[in-house]
Amino acid sequence: MSAPKTDSQQQILALLKQLNREISAQELYVELRRRSQSLGLATIYRALKALKLEGTIQTRTLSNGESFYSLAEAEQHYLTCLNCGKSILLENCPICQESAASREQEHFKIYYHILDFFGLCPSCQHQIHVES
Amino acid sequence: MSAPKTDSQQQILALLKQLNREISAQELYVELRRRSQSLGLATIYRALKALKLEGTIQTRTLSNGESFYSLAEAEQHYLTCLNCGKSILLENCPICQESAASREQEHFKIYYHILDFFGLCPSCQHQIHVES
């Protein structure tokens, strides 16, 4: 479960633990640079990929193709607006208790899950009704 | 719920109904061309966006940024491998019965939800253990 980690992986992991929120690769790049621990962008993507394959971090990819990274232990249930793209973090998880994906779990090694509700946020409901 | 639809929207909708599986925008482009109903790629993206905002179709975006489209009524619960990216469609839904996102539903208009389990498929479990 815990493979040997490179310096860059450890730096990223430490920052993710400290921030305790999901963050994009590009944001990671500027944030690390701001803390005078700058890493190349390619290195960041490489480290994220390695941590992802270990199951240490999880990824959520928005419909615009941008991905956000966070510790795998964090919650991942959102309410996402199809219009403005903003996501609202949900507190409770309807499935964590139940034996999720019971049969498939035997052979498929599950690291985490994401439950995403898609629709329109209040302001976008207005905006769309007005402009159409 | 059902806004006036352009010809291109109707063509895409008809094809989605017929195929009854999720399909990418690029695939749609070649498939429509194959059926001598060719549409411009920009038009396809425009139509997909409009149908999405109506709640008629749903989108699932892979971690590589590519999006797949299908009718909103179809199931959307997957087992996705972090290594090869392949997704396995799950049959049962652990949450459809329960009043999902109960409180938020009042103001946030939910069209559909996606429940995605991420991990490693059997073959990728082997592959990674061998090469490391």
Add this chain to the structure above:
DNA sequence: AATCATTTTGATAACGATTATCATTATTTT
């Protein structure tokens, strides 16, 4: 310590799905 092999890194180019632009064509309204 010096040499060699392996790993890690970073600058940059390449990639590819999506989006913006804009002129043309179709449709509707007056």
Add this chain to the structure above:
DNA sequence: AAAATAATGATAATCGTTATCAAAATGATT
């Protein structure tokens, strides 16, 4: 018919991500 509006398609631009490749760092071997 004329004007206004909407829809379309070819193409350029965007942008997050991935591939490339040479340099630097690390570890092993003599």
